Amino acid sequence: MEKWNISSPRYESDIVNKSLRVSPWQGHRNFIYDYFKYIRPQTVIELGTHYGCSFFAMCQSMKDNHLDSKLYAVDTWEGDPQAGFYGDEVWETVTATKQKFFSGQNTEFLKMYFNDAVKKFDDETFDLIHIDGLHTYEAVSEDFHNWLPKLKKDGVMLFHDVDSEKKYGTNIFWEEIKRKYPCFFEFSHSWGLGILFPKGKKVYERLIENRFEDKLWIYQYKALYEYETIKTYDLTRMADERYEAILQQNRMIAERDTTIASQKELIDEKDEGIGNQTRMIEERDAVIAGQKALIDERDAVITSQKVLIDEKDEGMRKQSRMIEERDAAITSQKALIDEKDEGMRKQSRMIEERDAVITSQKALIDEKDEGMRKQSRMIDERDATIREQALIMEEQAERLEHLEILWEKAREHKLLFRLMFHGET
Numbered sequence: 001m002e003k004w005n006i007s008s009p010r011y012e013s014d015i016v017n018k019s020l021r022v023s024p025w026q027g028h029r030n031f032i033y034d035y036f037k038y039i040r041p042q043t044v045i046e047l048g049t050h051y052g053c054s055f056f057a058m059c060q061s062m063k064d065n066h067l068d069s070k071l072y073a074v075d076t077w078e079g080d081p082q083a084g085f086y087g088d089e090v091w092e093t094v095t096a097t098k099q100k101f102f103s104g105q106n107t108e109f110l111k112m113y114f115n116d117a118v119k120k121f122d123d124e125t126f127d128l129i130h131i132d133g134l135h136t137y138e139a140v141s142e143d144f145h146n147w148l149p150k151l152k153k154d155g156v157m158l159f160h161d162v163d164s165e166k167k168y169g170t171n172i173f174w175e176e177i178k179r180k181y182p183c184f185f186e187f188s189h190s191w192g193l194g195i196l197f198p199k200g201k202k203v204y205e206r207l208i209e210n211r212f213e214d215k216l217w218i219y220q221y222k223a224l225y226e227y228e229t230i231k232t233y234d235l236t237r238m239a240d241e242r243y244e245a246i247l248q249q250n251r252m253i254a255e256r257d258t259t260i261a262s263q264k265e266l267i268d269e270k271d272e273g274i275g276n277q278t279r280m281i282e283e284r285d286a287v288i289a290g291q292k293a294l295i296d297e298r299d300a301v302i303t304s305q306k307v308l309i310d311e312k313d314e315g316m317r318k319q320s321r322m323i324e325e326r327d328a329a330i331t332s333q334k335a336l337i338d339e340k341d342e343g344m345r346k347q348s349r350m351i352e353e354r355d356a357v358i359t360s361q362k363a364l365i366d367e368k369d370e371g372m373r374k375q376s377r378m379i380d381e382r383d384a385t386i387r388e389q390a391l392i393m394e395e396q397a398e399r400l401e402h403l404e405i406l407w408e409k410a411r412e413h414k415l416l417f418r419l420m421f422h423g424e425t
Contacts, residue, residue, distance in 0.1 A: 004038050004210040006030065006218055009064060012101040013056035017093055020053045021230050025132075025160060027190025027223035029057035032158075036061035036069065038210075039203060041127035045072040045150075047114050047143055048133035050083075052094045054160070059102040071107045074117045080134045082168075114143055123149045132160040137169025144177065154200035163192025185212065189220045252330065256354040259323060263361045266316060270368035273312070277375045280305070288382055292390070299383070306376070313369070320362070327355075 007030060014020050035041075036058055049055045055073050062069050077094065079085035091111075098107065110117050114133060129151055131143045140159065151157065162174035163186070174194045178184045183197040183204040197204040287294045330351075338348065 002038065004034065004207075004212070004215065006215060006222065007034050007037065008222075009033050009060055011057060011060050013052065013060070013097050016097045016100060017051055020051060020056070022227065023051065023053035024191045025053040025057075027220070027227060028160075028187060028193045029053065030222060031187070031193070031219045032057050033061040035128075036067060037065045039127075039156075039206070040067060041069055041156075043070045043126045043152075044128040044130070045074065045121075045126050045147075046130040046132065047074050047117075047147065048131070048160075049073040049075040049077075049094065049109075051090060052097060054130060054132065055094075055107075056097060056102070059098070059105050059107060062105045063102060068106065071105070072110055073107070074110045074112065074114055076113060077111060082134055082136065115146065118146050118150065121150050124152045124155075125150050126155060127152055128156050128158065130158040130160070132158075135161050135164070135168035135170045137172050140170045140173045144173070148198065151199055154197070154202040156203055157196045157198060159194035159196065161191045162186060162194040163188045165191070185216060187216060187220060189223055252333070252351065256330075256351060256358075259326070260354060260357055260361070262319075263323070263358060263365075266319070267361055267364055267368070269312070269316075270365055274368055274371055274375075276305075277372055281375055281378055284379055284382055288386060292386060316365075323358075327358075 009030070011020070011029060020026065032054060044058065046055055046058075052073070055071070058069075058071055061067065062071065077088075077091040079090075095109070098109075110120070129147050131140060131147070133139060133143055144157070144159075148157075159170060159174055159177075161168050161170045164171060171192075174186075174192075177196065178186070178194065181196055181198045183201045185195040185207070187193040284298060287298050334348065334351070338345070
């Protein structure tokens with residue numbers, strides 16, 4: 001075997017599915033690439049493929065290093081209770097990636113359960129078996145014992161998720177199995193990868209000769225560095241996207257300022273309307289002190305002006321509905337804006353402050369409308385006062401006429417009395 005050097009390959013599968021760059025298996029891709037390159041396993045099977053992060057890393061090594069390995073992938077591509085279930089999108093992505101970049105490699109997808117697939121192969125078929133299915137203790141134990149007879153002498157088994165943050169059953173099973181088989185290596189990064197040599201230590205010793213224990217750390221630090229590099233790149237891109245979002249919010253603020261200015265114009269129009277009605281009240285008071293005919297004429301003028309005022313109010317209500325519709329659109333966009341960082345939230349508060357200004361100005365408009373309604377009621381009250389004064393004058397005229405009749409009768413009685421007792425004429 002040639003000297004083992006750590007590679008930095010380009011994974012073509014990432015072109016189709018960029019999420020593979022940050023997959024839980026991403027940190028072990030360089031190792032499995034080099035394992036294929038230097039160990040050159042002839043027959044390999046993977047139990048649990050999902051989007052194919054590990055599978056396509058093996059394919060990339062087969063392609064770049066012109067290997068004649070046979071590679072199987074077993075999966076239902078439907079998900080499981082632990083990882084969740086999904087539709088056809090995963091299967092379609094995996095098959096598209098294989099067809100686009102690795103159609104020349106000797107690979108085969110077996111869309112079935114592991115326990116059905118194991119029946120298709122004779123014992124001692126595989127140089128390498130990768131177990132990455134359901135991560136419960138019972139499931140990984142069953143997979144190991146079912147597939148162990150299918151492993152060749154000096155074959156190797158890989159176990160993913162042996163150091164997972166979620167403390168899967170694979171963690172416990174790996175701690176048990178490595179006590180039974182003393183020849184193993186393990187990675188602690190990227191959810192952990194166990195490398196077990198349960199049927200002989202020939203490959204184990206070849207790795208020892210190549211100082212693989214030192215390379216374990218190099219692979220780990222290299223994977224962590226690449227992950228942080230990707231994360232930094234993604235964060236930079238997110239920062240650019242957020243800057244664009246900030247510019248968008250600035251435009252929204254400018255639009256809100258325009259809305260505030262337009263509502264200020266509405267308030268000024270309402271103030272002018274109130275001023276006009278105030279002058280109308282003063283004129284009506286002067287008419288009350290004068291004659292009823294002028295009041296009737298002025299009432300006709302007021303009625304015509306009230307029609308105009310109602311038309312103006314209807315136009316203002318339509319504009320208010322237009323403002324509310326735009327506010328609704330702004331609110332729906334704000335749901336996206338709220339996901340941004342603190343700087344964006346500050347600008348959201350600026351929008352809320354402007355909304356408060358709009359609300360307060362709307363309250364002023366309502367107060368103005370109420371003032372106009374009160375003044376209209378004052379006009380109605382003065383009309384009622386005029387009618388009451390007219391009734392009072394009519395009543396007083398009738399009383400005066402009655403008193404004059406009584407006075408004439410009293411005079412007649414007084415004359416008759418004098419004639420009867422004094423003989424006066």
